[in-house]
Amino acid sequence: MATKNNIVVLGAGVSGLTTAYLLSKDPSNCITVVSKHMPGDYDIEYCSPWAGANYLPVGKSGSSHERWERNTWPALRELTEKHPDAGIHFQDTIVYNRKKDQGSATGQWFSELVQKEPWYKNVVPGFTNVPDDQLAPGIDNASKFTSVCINTAVYLPWLIGQCRKTGVVFKRAVFNHIAEAANAHHTGQKADLIVNCTGLSSKKLGGVCDDKLYPARGQIVVVRNDPGAMVSISGTDDGDDEVTYMMTRAAGGGTVLGGSYQKNQWDPLPDPNLAVRIMKRAIELCPQLVKKGQGIEGLSIIRHGVGLRPLREGGPRIEAEKIEGVNVVHNYGHGGFGYQASFGCSQDAVALVNSALKRKDQAKL
Numbered sequence: 001m002a003t004k005n006n007i008v009v010l011g012a013g014v015s016g017l018t019t020a021y022l023l024s025k026d027p028s029n030c031i032t033v034v035s036k037h038m039p040g041d042y043d044i045e046y047c048s049p050w051a052g053a054n055y056l057p058v059g060k061s062g063s064s065h066e067r068w069e070r071n072t073w074p075a076l077r078e079l080t081e082k083h084p085d086a087g088i089h090f091q092d093t094i095v096y097n098r099k100k101d102q103g104s105a106t107g108q109w110f111s112e113l114v115q116k117e118p119w120y121k122n123v124v125p126g127f128t129n130v131p132d133d134q135l136a137p138g139i140d141n142a143s144k145f146t147s148v149c150i151n152t153a154v155y156l157p158w159l160i161g162q163c164r165k166t167g168v169v170f171k172r173a174v175f176n177h178i179a180e181a182a183n184a185h186h187t188g189q190k191a192d193l194i195v196n197c198t199g200l201s202s203k204k205l206g207g208v209c210d211d212k213l214y215p216a217r218g219q220i221v222v223v224r225n226d227p228g229a230m231v232s233i234s235g236t237d238d239g240d241d242e243v244t245y246m247m248t249r250a251a252g253g254g255t256v257l258g259g260s261y262q263k264n265q266w267d268p269l270p271d272p273n274l275a276v277r278i279m280k281r282a283i284e285l286c287p288q289l290v291k292k293g294q295g296i297e298g299l300s301i302i303r304h305g306v307g308l309r310p311l312r313e314g315g316p317r318i319e320a321e322k323i324e325g326v327n328v329v330h331n332y333g334h335g336g337f338g339y340q341a342s343f344g345c346s347q348d349a350v351a352l353v354n355s356a357l358k359r360k361d362q363a364k365l
């Protein structure tokens with residue numbers, strides 16, 4: 001008789017939930033998701049609710065990162081077209097580039113995004129370069145395409161709902177060590193495998209701590225105003241690690257104004273001066289955000305926020321490992337691209353889960 005695979009997924013951010021969702025499609029998996037934070041929480045240790053979130057590819061051409069983002073687009077597109085309940089919609093997108101940002105933290109982050117012939121030009125619909133004579137002063141080049149914007153407050157609960165339909169069980173707990181996670185399966189049996197989707201917290205968790213992780217602090221202002229398109233620019237004149245971007249979330253989710261990309265900064269509190277700069281820059285770039293003649297007083301603020309993007313030197317860790325006799329598959333360190341690479345990364349994690357479980361079954365024979 002076939003026994004089920006008991007799997008514990010640690011973490012309920014977009015990485016943990018997407019991995020659990022894909023694993024739950026296989027009826028031989030019996031899954032518990034265990035997490036310190038869950039959708040509905042807003043906390044500095046929980047990155048996913050703070051994201052825009054949109055699809056602006058940043059993976060270098062030819063890298064695994066490119067493959068993860070390339071493989072994620074069809075899934076996001078299908079959700080947008082066929083599952084309105086997932087809270088994702090298509091948006092016209094403009095990306096502006098200034099050559100002087102090339103060496104800055106934000107310019108490096110945008111370097112693939114602003115290419116004339118980026119790898120994603122045949123992935124997203126409607127990619128075009130904006131003709132030079134249509135560029136405003138100070139802009140060196142720009143491109144347009146159609147992307148998506150995800151309302152994280154709808155999408156994360158949607159992923160939970162999909163998982164619950166197939167019997168996945170959700171629990172709250174905080175783990176200090178891998179052995180505790182192995183004993184957390186809802187059946188009471190020892191887990192055959194743990195998937196580690198703990199984001200930036202993997203830096204501090206017991207067992208092996210990953211020193212390659214570091215935060216890139218992102219401050220945002222969420223407003224009720226709607227600019228009508230998603231607009232981003234490679235940098236600002238307010239410092240190396242500030243950017244300007246805006247995106248309107250599906251289903252009344254408001255418009256996220258960003259932002260910053262402050263490496264190794266952990267401050268959980270919104271900086272009021274930065275908030276003012278973010279709002280001023282957004283209106284400068286997109287005057288249609290407010291009524292003619294208005295400044296930041298024309299913005300209707302829903303909330304200020306700060307999230308820490310879980311960056312990792314060398315890129316995300318999607319790897320199988322045996323820790324104290326327990327099979328572990330890691331899927332953490334997704335920086336500023338956790339949504340736009342979510343399906344690609346989780347597909348790789350699922351493949352690692354399947355081969356680890358196959359090895360386990362062979363060992364039993």
Ligand SMILES: Cc1cc2nc3c(=O)[nH]c(=O)nc-3n(C[C@H](O)[C@H](O)[C@H](O)COP(=O)(O)OP(=O)(O)OC[C@H]3O[C@@H](n4cnc5c(N)ncnc54)[C@H](O)[C@@H]3O)c2cc1C
Pocket residue numbers: 010011012013014015016034035036037038045046047048049050051052053054055056173174175176197198199200201202205217218219220258259306307308309310331332333334335336337338339340341
């Ligand atoms: C301002 C901002 C804008 C962004 N915009 C975008 C965007 O437009 N597009 C995009 O693709 N990405 C964007 N991102 C990046 C994206 O949000 C992250 O890459 C993504 O949320 C990471 O998800 P995660 O599931 O790996 O981590 P998290 O969401 O941080 O989840 C980690 C989970 O692990 C749990 N956990 C941690 N430690 C423990 C423990 N010891 N025991 C139990 N549970 C534990 C936590 O409770 C949590 O549930 C943005 C980020 C920010 C901050």
Ligand SMILES: *[C@@H]1O[C@H](CO)[C@@H](O)[C@H](O)[C@H]1NC(C)=O
Pocket residue numbers: 097098099100102114115116117129140141142143
């Ligand atoms: C825009 O400029 C960058 C240099 O900052 C260059 O690498 C890129 O190819 C240019 N893109 C377009 C669309 O011309």
Ligand SMILES: *[C@@H]1O[C@H](CO)[C@@H](O)[C@H](O)[C@H]1NC(C)=O
Pocket residue numbers: 010177178181194196198202203204205206207208209210323328330
């Ligand atoms: C997850 O990975 C981090 C980094 O290697 C490690 O500190 C932590 O113990 C891991 N957790 C589990 C449950 O494997």
